[in-house]
Amino acid sequence: MKVRVHVSLKPGVLDPQGRAIHHSLEGLGFSGVNEVRAGRLIELDVADSVTDEALDDMCRKLLANMVIENYRIEKVAT
């Protein structure tokens, strides 16, 4: 089973990486960009026996920093 975990900073948390990307896009001449937020994408290939609770647990314990980040689990049909 393929699973995608999207990890993004919570609203209000400063995002220097996103700011740098935004700045660079403007420097390259792209206009119309209002905001950029940078996050992580973690693709897991797990056995079908892995439960939703286990996936949730992985995110809370390792993949996301719950203090400043949100995560979203997306199962991908294979």
Next chain:
Amino acid sequence: MKVRVHVSLKPGVLDPQGRAIHHSLEGLGFSGVNEVRAGRLIELDVADSVTDEALDDMCRKLLANMVIENYRIEKVAT
């Protein structure tokens, strides 16, 4: 318009970050994980006037390293 850009390593490219995550998950006692690949998620808030071509251009010029990475553009309904 909200746009999500998913950047992931091309198949075959070594992914030490993904390996480290995989190793840590096993260390935490999670079983059934076959593979982990780490990527980036970039969320853009752009004006509606920004074209698909411009988004593609941003990815090719800045957001993704086309030598080792693939990208996927996802428009999010707002």
